[in-house]
Amino acid sequence: MDVNDIIKPENKVYGKPVLMNDNNMHYCPGCSHGVVHKLVAELLDEMGVAEKAVGIAPVGCAVFAYNYLDIDWVEAAHGRAPALATAISRLYPENLVFTYQGDGDLAAIGTCETIHAANRGENITIIFINNAIYGMTGGQMAPTTLIGMKTATTPYGRRVDLNGYPLAITDLLARLDGTCYVTRQSVHTPAAVRKAKAAIKKAFQNSLDKKGTSIVEIVSTCNSGWKMSPAAANDWMAEHMFEKYPLGDLKNV
Amino acid sequence: MEEEIKLMKGNEALAMAMIRYGADGYFGYPITPQSEVLETLMAQKPWETTGMVVLQAESEVASINMVYGGAASGKVVCTSSSSPGISLMQEGISYMAASELPALIINVMRGGPGLGTIQPSQADYFQATKGGGHGDYHLITLAPSSVQEMCDFVGLGWDLAFKYLTPAIILADGVVGQMMEKVVLPPQRKRLTDEEVRQRCPWAANGRKGMRKKNVITSLELDPSLMEVNNERFQRTYKKIEENEVRFESIGTEDCDYLIVAFGSLARISQKAVEMARKRGLKIGILRPITLWPFPKAEVARLSERVKGILVPELNAGQMIEDVRLAAGSGVRVEHFGRLGGIVPSPDEILDAFEKLFLGK
Numbered sequence: 159m160d161v162n163d164i165i166k167p168e169n170k171v172y173g174k175p176v177l178m179n180d181n182n183m184h185y186c187p188g189c190s191h192g193v194v195h196k197l198v199a200e201l202l203d204e205m206g207v208a209e210k211a212v213g214i215a216p217v218g219c220a221v222f223a224y225n226y227l228d229i230d231w232v233e234a235a236h237g238r239a240p241a242l243a244t245a246i247s248r249l250y251p252e253n254l255v256f257t258y259q260g261d262g263d264l265a266a267i268g269t270c271e272t273i274h275a276a277n278r279g280e281n282i283t284i285i286f287i288n289n290a291i292y293g294m295t296g297g298q299m300a301p302t303t304l305i306g307m308k309t310a311t312t313p314y315g316r317r318v319d320l321n322g323y324p325l326a327i328t329d330l331l332a333r334l335d336g337t338c339y340v341t342r343q344s345v346h347t348p349a350a351v352r353k354a355k356a357a358i359k360k361a362f363q364n365s366l367d368k369k370g371t372s373i374v375e376i377v378s379t380c381n382s383g384w385k386m387s388p389a390a391a392n393d394w395m396a397e398h399m400f401e402k403y404p405l406g407d408l409k410n411v
Numbered sequence: 412m413e414e415e416i417k418l419m420k421g422n423e424a425l426a427m428a429m430i431r432y433g434a435d436g437y438f439g440y441p442i443t444p445q446s447e448v449l450e451t452l453m454a455q456k457p458w459e460t461t462g463m464v465v466l467q468a469e470s471e472v473a474s475i476n477m478v479y480g481g482a483a484s485g486k487v488v489c490t491s492s493s494s495p496g497i498s499l500m501q502e503g504i505s506y507m508a509a510s511e512l513p514a515l516i517i518n519v520m521r522g523g524p525g526l527g528t529i530q531p532s533q534a535d536y537f538q539a540t541k542g543g544g545h546g547d548y549h550l551i552t553l554a555p556s557s558v559q560e561m562c563d564f565v566g567l568g569w570d571l572a573f574k575y576l577t578p579a580i581i582l583a584d585g586v587v588g589q590m591m592e593k594v595v596l597p598p599q600r601k602r603l604t605d606e607e608v609r610q611r612c613p614w615a616a617n618g619r620k621g622m623r624k625k626n627v628i629t630s631l632e633l634d635p636s637l638m639e640v641n642n643e644r645f646q647r648t649y650k651k652i653e654e655n656e657v658r659f660e661s662i663g664t665e666d667c668d669y670l671i672v673a674f675g676s677l678a679r680i681s682q683k684a685v686e687m688a689r690k691r692g693l694k695i696g697i698l699r700p701i702t703l704w705p706f707p708k709a710e711v712a713r714l715s716e717r718v719k720g721i722l723v724p725e726l727n728a729g730q731m732i733e734d735v736r737l738a739a740g741s742g743v744r745v746e747h748f749g750r751l752g753g754i755v756p757s758p759d760e761i762l763d764a765f766e767k768l769f770l771g772k
């Protein structure tokens with residue numbers, strides 16, 4: 159048996175998604191973005207919707223998402239992805255339009271656009287990477303940064319009296335009449351990855367079925383920003399992040 | 412729908428023109444003195460006739476980014492607002508200029524700075540013609556002075572935006588937005604089908620139909636050597652626009668001893684002032700820039716060699732006069748007359764200012 163026998167299609171159990179290209183990723187080793195990118199690429203292919211998918215990239219670490227997934231993309235201004243998605247979805251009602259946003263983009267500068275797009279019930283999917291820190295700009299406090307968490311702009315830990323409380327924006331979004339599916343997932347174990355994939359699939363299907371706005375929050379690690387090894391970051395997330403951001407469906411209509 | 416003659420406000424004409432020129436989408440937020448645009452569109456319900464999308468956004472920031480999304484997908488889209496709202500849109504406009512997207516923005520100017528007033532102004536001339544947002548860019552800037560031009564420039568703005576792949580702005584003022592005049596509405600232009608959009612805009616992000624090469628709309632380029640190439644390309648486009656798209660109207664400039672350079676409502680008021688002057692034996696001509704950018708530099712330069720003086724009346728503290736002075740050179744006296752804060756001068760005031768400044772009366 160040589161290598162050509164081994165790589166026969168019937169022997170293949172796992173492969174790189176066809177919509178994911180060979181560009182070197184700029185993400186840090188251990189970052190959750192790579193896993194979520196892979197899930198999105200797999201699903202768009204498996205669901206047969208690559209031809210009608212339009213992704214809206216944020217400002218933040220995922221600003222270059224368009225470099226890795228071979229679908230149409232628009233790179234939004236910081237926080238404005240849901241506004242762009244609103245227009246494209248309304249102008250092309252048969253398209254699958256999704257945003258891919260981080261916690262600064264979605265829950266700080268883009269709070270207004272996020273809440274109003276969701277409240278209008280736009281037929282879009284919002285994938286929300288919450289790693290409680292600004293990765294791209296060098297590890298500053300995010301709206302979702304936990305109390306006591308050290309960042310570049312909370313060097314002694316986040317203090318309520320100085321910085322206010324961590325914002326569980328997904329809880330808020332679940333309260334809006336325009337949202338049909340709001341869930342919080344993670345990708346730190348193989349089981350979690352499978353659940354996250356199922357969640358994103360449901361969200362995409364809702365958008366195709368024009369059921370309203372679907373939001374999939376992925377509670378994520380930023381081991382570079384957190385200054386931990388990837389494995390330690392996974393453990394730290396499970397121990398600290400899930401208490402404030404518990405996993406599971408918040409709304410499933 | 413055939414060509415139709417109507418009596419309406421400038422703002423209403425903007426809305427009717429959007430529908431008739433085959434707009435795919437309008438995204439806006441109410442602000443005085445241009446709220447009739449969104450109101451008229453909502454009353455017309457074009458989604459039931461042409462299929463045009465109309466949406467009241469949550470802010471001007473959202474509406475310009477909806478326009479950004481729509482333009483990125485190849486559709487014919489626009490927004491309108493008034494001065495404070497246009498300030499909020501500058502980031503999105505800069506992104507569209509950098510992404511080389513066709514879109515139409517309409518500013519029915521009111522007096523500023525700040526919340527200012529709801530009365531007419533022309534104080535956003537610098538903002539519109541010199542870029543407005545961050546970075547080196549220009550907007551094709553059209554200045555209507557009649558309700559008819561409010562209508563016509565919607566079509567012209569989109570045509571130029573799609574020809575050069577850059578945003579265009581209609582810089583109107585509150586007078587032109589609120590005044591009523593006769594207007595000839597154009598026959599209904601058919602909206603493009605999605606297939607026609609894909610043919611006209613093969614670069615647009617609207618889904619990889621037929622699994623064509625992917626399209627990415629972005630203004631980001633971290634490699635400075637490539638970002639410089641992008642900027643040089645933008646500048647080449649601006650140069651072409653400057654060469655090909657200068658538009659102006661001349662009224663009595665061939666025999667004039669003095670010249671008034673005015674745009675928008677002040678060109679209309681100046682027309683009356685000039686009629687009054689001619690009765691007193693004073694030959695004053697009017698040059699009305701229709702494109703504020705590209706500015707009719709050559710025509711100003713040509714006329715400045717013949718006239719004894721140039722008056723630039725504006726509803727601001729002196730903005731367009733800088734372009735007039737640059738074009739006219741130092742051989743001719745160029746004076747400004749401005750009213751501020753929403754005050755609109757009468758023809759007498761303009762003529763008085765002229766006589767005082769140039770005839771020492």
